[in-house]
Amino acid sequence: MKKHIFFIALISLALGLKAQTFQFANEGEVISDTIYFNISSGDLTVDFISFTNLTTENKEVKVYLEKTDTANGAELFMCFENCIPDTISPAFTLNPNVEYTTFDLQYSYITDRTSVVRVHLLDATTMQSLQSFVVVYKNLNASITKPTKPINKITSLEVYPNPANYNTTINYTLSSNYNSGKIIIRNMIGKEVKSISINGGSSAKQVVSTSDLPNGVYFYSIVGDGQTISTKKLIVKH
Numbered sequence: 001m002k003k004h005i006f007f008i009a010l011i012s013l014a015l016g017l018k019a020q021t022f023q024f025a026n027e028g029e030v031i032s033d034t035i036y037f038n039i040s041s042g043d044l045t046v047d048f049i050s051f052t053n054l055t056t057e058n059k060e061v062k063v064y065l066e067k068t069d070t071a072n073g074a075e076l077f078m079c080f081e082n083c084i085p086d087t088i089s090p091a092f093t094l095n096p097n098v099e100y101t102t103f104d105l106q107y108s109y110i111t112d113r114t115s116v117v118r119v120h121l122l123d124a125t126t127m128q129s130l131q132s133f134v135v136v137y138k139n140l141n142a143s144i145t146k147p148t149k150p151i152n153k154i155t156s157l158e159v160y161p162n163p164a165n166y167n168t169t170i171n172y173t174l175s176s177n178y179n180s181g182k183i184i185i186r187n188m189i190g191k192e193v194k195s196i197s198i199n200g201g202s203s204a205k206q207v208v209s210t211s212d213l214p215n216g217v218y219f220y221s222i223v224g225d226g227q228t229i230s231t232k233k234l235i236v237k238h
């Protein structure tokens with residue numbers, strides 16, 4: 001009887017190991033079920049996640065972002081060298097025991113409210129989830145009180161048209177409790193591509209040329225005294 005129990009236990013263990021078809025990792029650390037990314041500072045985080053096919057066969061897969069709970073004003077994109085706005089990626093191949101490193105998540109946010117997303121690897125043919133893990137964007141230093149300047153409700157930021165072709169108009173208001181500020185436009189990897197100085201207590205419209213920007217997704221922010229107040233998405237499409 002004991003031999004039978006031991007044999008069943010071995011089979012169960014083997015099946016459990018077989019169920020782990022893929023391995024996910026971030027900066028060399030294997031992701032078992034959930035990974036936490038800190039959003040205690042800044043307004044954009046770029047996090048690289050690798051996939052490894054643990055089987056002996058090629059796997060045609062897609063990535064699906066299941067946005068379980070996203071904070072208001074936050075944006076999440078997946079990138080394969082270029083970022084895409086869709087929640088399901090094009091198909092790609094994972095070769096056996098070869099680490100796939102061309103994937104990252106780009107998360108932009110206004111507040112440090114927690115966001116949760118589940119990342120699925122799908123079978124490219126059946127669209128069934130093969131394996132998944134949870135990503136939590138959270139202020140991991142929330143217990144530490146940091147003095148911050150209160151954001152005046154009259155501070156506002158909008159652009160039109162959006163998508164933009166050759167230019168767009170930024171309509172902004174910066175509260176008078178800020179001495180100076182900037183309008184900053186960044187690309188998907190966080191690089192600053194345009195910057196406009198503005199005065200505290202000002203309200204105006206600023207025409208910005210986008211003819212020199214490649215097609216894609218950008219983020220525009222209003223900054224007061226070095227503090228990012230609001231960040232929104234701008235699409236450039238020529």
